[in-house]
Amino acid sequence: MTFTKRSSVRAAAALTAMALLSVGLMACAPSSGGAQAEEDTTKPEVELGISDDGYTLDKLIKAAQKEGPLVVSDSTGKITDIADAFTAKYGIQTTGVKQKAGEATEIAIREAEADNIQTDVFILADAPVGERELIERDIATAWTPPDLADSLDTEYKDPLVVATDVMVWAYNTELYPDGCPVDNLWALTDKDWTGHVVMEDPTLKTAILYWVNEMAANHDDVMKDAYEDYFGEKFKSDEDSASAEFLKRLAQNQPLLVKSGSDSAESAGAPGQTEGFMGLVSTAKFRENADSGYKMGLCKDVAPYSGFAYTKLGLIANGTKSPNAAKLFLHYILTEEGFAPQLEDGKFSSNSDIEPAADEPSGILDIWDQISIAERGMLDKDYDSLPEWNDFWIAANHS
Numbered sequence: 001m002t003f004t005k006r007s008s009v010r011a012a013a014a015l016t017a018m019a020l021l022s023v024g025l026m027a028c029a030p031s032s033g034g035a036q037a038e039e040d041t042t043k044p045e046v047e048l049g050i051s052d053d054g055y056t057l058d059k060l061i062k063a064a065q066k067e068g069p070l071v072v073s074d075s076t077g078k079i080t081d082i083a084d085a086f087t088a089k090y091g092i093q094t095t096g097v098k099q100k101a102g103e104a105t106e107i108a109i110r111e112a113e114a115d116n117i118q119t120d121v122f123i124l125a126d127a128p129v130g131e132r133e134l135i136e137r138d139i140a141t142a143w144t145p146p147d148l149a150d151s152l153d154t155e156y157k158d159p160l161v162v163a164t165d166v167m168v169w170a171y172n173t174e175l176y177p178d179g180c181p182v183d184n185l186w187a188l189t190d191k192d193w194t195g196h197v198v199m200e201d202p203t204l205k206t207a208i209l210y211w212v213n214e215m216a217a218n219h220d221d222v223m224k225d226a227y228e229d230y231f232g233e234k235f236k237s238d239e240d241s242a243s244a245e246f247l248k249r250l251a252q253n254q255p256l257l258v259k260s261g262s263d264s265a266e267s268a269g270a271p272g273q274t275e276g277f278m279g280l281v282s283t284a285k286f287r288e289n290a291d292s293g294y295k296m297g298l299c300k301d302v303a304p305y306s307g308f309a310y311t312k313l314g315l316i317a318n319g320t321k322s323p324n325a326a327k328l329f330l331h332y333i334l335t336e337e338g339f340a341p342q343l344e345d346g347k348f349s350s351n352s353d354i355e356p357a358a359d360e361p362s363g364i365l366d367i368w369d370q371i372s373i374a375e376r377g378m379l380d381k382d383y384d385s386l387p388e389w390n391d392f393w394i395a396a397n398h399s
Contacts, residue, residue: 049323067322069093074123101126128383140315155376168307169299180299189249199280216243222304251396269296283346286362
């Protein structure tokens with residue numbers, strides 16, 4: 001798919017509003033061919049490490065073991081364990097750093113502009129920004145291991161998708177022993193839940209706004225149906241879509257906005273509570289039931305969706321001094337051995353040969369057909385629409 005470039009002014013406005021990428025968003029320099037010359041849209045191919053021609057895993061390993069050290073970034077805390085396991089397996093000193101997508105993107109841009117690459121691999125949870133701000137600007141490259149390509153669906157190859165994460169609605173089983181107290185998303189906009197919906201701030205967790213954008217574009221009819229089922233009346237709104245009306249009402253219902261998924265999980269699931277909160281959390285947080293004694297339950301059969309999924313890209317910094325080691329790390333995290341720590345968190349590998357963990361604690365497999373899935377074809381539209389959705393949320397939340 002071909003993606004069009006947006007002006008630097010609009011990109012900066014969008015990401016400044018989200019407190020992301022505050023530095024380094026500049027327009028590309030004009031062609032040396034002059035103003036009248038036709039723009040050459042063909043991007044030069046970036047060659048990182050050994051060629052894919054004649055590629056074998058053995059060749060990559062040998063080349064990679066001559067390089068290092070390596071720094072890899074991901075939004076999951078499991079990245080430190082994964083990096084340590086990679087170090088032990090291949091003898092390449094690798095450090096895993098937990099970073100949210102916005103912070104990681106800003107770092108990638110700063111390091112590229114300073115020609116001082118310190119972070120070699122980015123597992124980025126903001127696919128639209130990764131495509132437009134890093135790949136299109138030649139700051140990073142997506143590479144798909146040739147020997148694993150047949151195990152990846154086409155939509156996961158260009159750019160490389162490493163994993164799919166899932167956000168779901170959780171409740172406190174101690175307070176609601178009979179099951180989830182909500183069976184329709186519109187209930188979260190009603191007075192019964194005023195001030196009792198907890199979620200990460202959508203201006204920081206962009207996956208939430210991408211989800212609403214995709215609902216508005218492709219599935220707005222089911223949002224209308226859910227509205228009519230819940231309120232018992234025909235849908236009416238001054239907004240352009242039912243999805244926009246839902247987001248506005250949710251923002252106006254005084255949700256508790258937090259900075260991390262851990263905060264959401266604690267608010268929704270901590271034991272001993274006297275007031276119930278509905279929490280939008282990652283399936284990974286359900287491990288806190290065992291680790292911290294939380295009482296989180298997975299909401300099922302919520303109209304129109306019980307949660308949504310989004311993808312994480314695997315990117316290599318173009319200026320890395322360890323390109324083969326970076327490639328080998330991407331290969332490793334696409335294997336069952338490399339991805340195993342995340343399987344237990346209810347995350348899904350892009351490698352179709354890796355089966356989801358049947359015993360992961362959230363129970364996401366039981367409701368997979370109730371999850372809204374991010375569409376590869378929406379990356380460009382998600383990115384372009386983000387400023388409007390961001391402003392829309394802020395205005396509604398402060399009204």
